[in-house]
Amino acid sequence: MSDVKESIERCNCNVIHEDVVEKVKREMPEEELLYDLAEFFKVFGDSTRIKILYALFSAEMCVCDIAVLLGISQSAISHQLRVLKQARLVKYRKDGKVVYYSLDDDHVKKIFDQGLLHIQHG
Amino acid sequence: MSDVKESIERCNCNVIHEDVVEKVKREMPEEELLYDLAEFFKVFGDSTRIKILYALFSAEMCVCDIAVLLGISQSAISHQLRVLKQARLVKYRKDGKVVYYSLDDDHVKKIFDQGLLHIQHG
DNA sequence: AGAATATATGAACACATGAACATATTTAAA
DNA sequence: TTTAAATATGTTCATGTGTTCATATATTCT
Numbered sequence: 691m692s693d694v695k696e697s698i699e700r701c702n703c704n705v706i707h708e709d710v711v712e713k714v715k716r717e718m719p720e721e722e723l724l725y726d727l728a729e730f731f732k733v734f735g736d737s738t739r740i741k742i743l744y745a746l747f748s749a750e751m752c753v754c755d756i757a758v759l760l761g762i763s764q765s766a767i768s769h770q771l772r773v774l775k776q777a778r779l780v781k782y783r784k785d786g787k788v789v790y791y792s793l794d795d796d797h798v799k800k801i802f803d804q805g806l807l808h809i810q811h812g
Numbered sequence: 813m814s815d816v817k818e819s820i821e822r823c824n825c826n827v828i829h830e831d832v833v834e835k836v837k838r839e840m841p842e843e844e845l846l847y848d849l850a851e852f853f854k855v856f857g858d859s860t861r862i863k864i865l866y867a868l869f870s871a872e873m874c875v876c877d878i879a880v881l882l883g884i885s886q887s888a889i890s891h892q893l894r895v896l897k898q899a900r901l902v903k904y905r906k907d908g909k910v911v912y913y914s915l916d917d918d919h920v921k922k923i924f925d926q927g928l929l930h931i932q933h934g
Numbered sequence: 935a936g937a938a939t940a941t942a943t944g945a946a947c948a949c950a951t952g953a954a955c956a957t958a959t960t961t962a963a964a
Numbered sequence: 965t966t967t968a969a970a971t972a973t974g975t976t977c978a979t980g981t982g983t984t985c986a987t988a989t990a991t992t993c994t
Contacts, residue, residue, distance in 0.1 A: 703876040703886060703940050705910055711881050714870040718881075724866060725859045726931050727924065732857035736952075737850040744846060748836040753971060754825040759833050764825060766953055768972055778933065787961050787970045788827050797926040804919040804926070805852050806845070811900065825970050858982075875941060888983055890942055909940040909991050 733777045734801070738762060739770050743798060746780060750792040855899045856923070860884060861892050865920060868902060872914040 718724075733739060741760050745751060753771065757764045771791055774780045781794035840846075855861060863882050867873060875893065879886045893913055896902045903916035 703879075705874060705876050705940070706880055707874070707877055710871050710873060711877050714867050714873065714877075714881055717870040718863070718866055723928070723931070724862050727927050728857055728859040728862045730927050730931055731853050731862075735850055735854035735857040737847045738952080740846045740850045740853075741840070744840055745836050748839045749832050751832060751836065752827060752829070754827050755829050755833050755836075757825075758828055759836060763954070764971070765955075765973085768970095769952080772972080778930075784961090789971060795930060797930045801923050801926045802849065804923045805849050808900075808917060808919045809845070809848050809852055827970070860982080885984070886941070887943090887985080891982075894942080906991095911941060 730777065733773060733779065734805075736770070738766070739774060740802075742767070742770060742774065743779065743793070743802075746791060746793045747799065750783075750790050752788045752790050754788075756791070852899065855895060855901065856927075858892070860888065861896060862924075864889070864892060864896065865901065865915070865924075868913060868915045869921065872905075872912050874910045874912050876910075878913070 734743075738760070742756060745756060745759060751759070753764060753767055756771075757767045760767070771780065771782075775782070779793070779795050779798060780791050783790045783792070856865075860882070864878060867878060867881060873881070875886060875889055878893075879889045882889070893902065893904075897904070901915070901917050901920060902913050905912045905914070
């Protein structure tokens, strides 16, 4: 029987600090959690969605208001609201034909603030 | 002369809460800042980069170590480290042929923690 | 100087993604 | 029950992105 570990992890270089790699491997969260985290941040990786979220920091808004505010088509806004909804970042309330969206998360503001701190290179 | 504002912002719906839109418009940060913020979060929107950053939470590592740890090619790791470097999230130190990477930001951990809090739906 | 090693880089390819457009759905009013 | 209005959804298209492969650069060792 050949060594499994050896066949899986192959690298074209030799400087492997085994102790460091093992230590880090033990401290790393599960693969799936890190995947989910990346998916979560992917939602923030689009300026249209960022703008929508920032708008909702100020007030609850209907789809049309957001479209007018940002100068983007209603369809595009609706598609992005869907993404934000799936990520459980916004919630909505219906009033007749009009759908009002608002924030559904406390962490977003903190995350954005930390991001801004980094950008304004602190 | 036609009204400029009118020609720019056109929407196929009529339910526009002018007061809300104006209020939000005043409170919104500059367009460019929001764009930069989206660009910043875009860096976190990839699981390979998330893994690299989490690895560096535990220890300084050379490129090869990271490649072995994550089971990803040296080339791919190097490309992603470049992205992280450009975002000023990691720094490096050369020791002969070996290049050691480490974190260059205090906000990342806080941002990740907030992200995890959201995921583990709090 | 030449060989070997660690990392970086360029090009190509497969895949993901956002916007536009057309259309469907839902609700209210006539 | 038509009609109109607000929003949602499906499709298409152009663009962006991550990985691989090949190769370049840099550094050490002989």
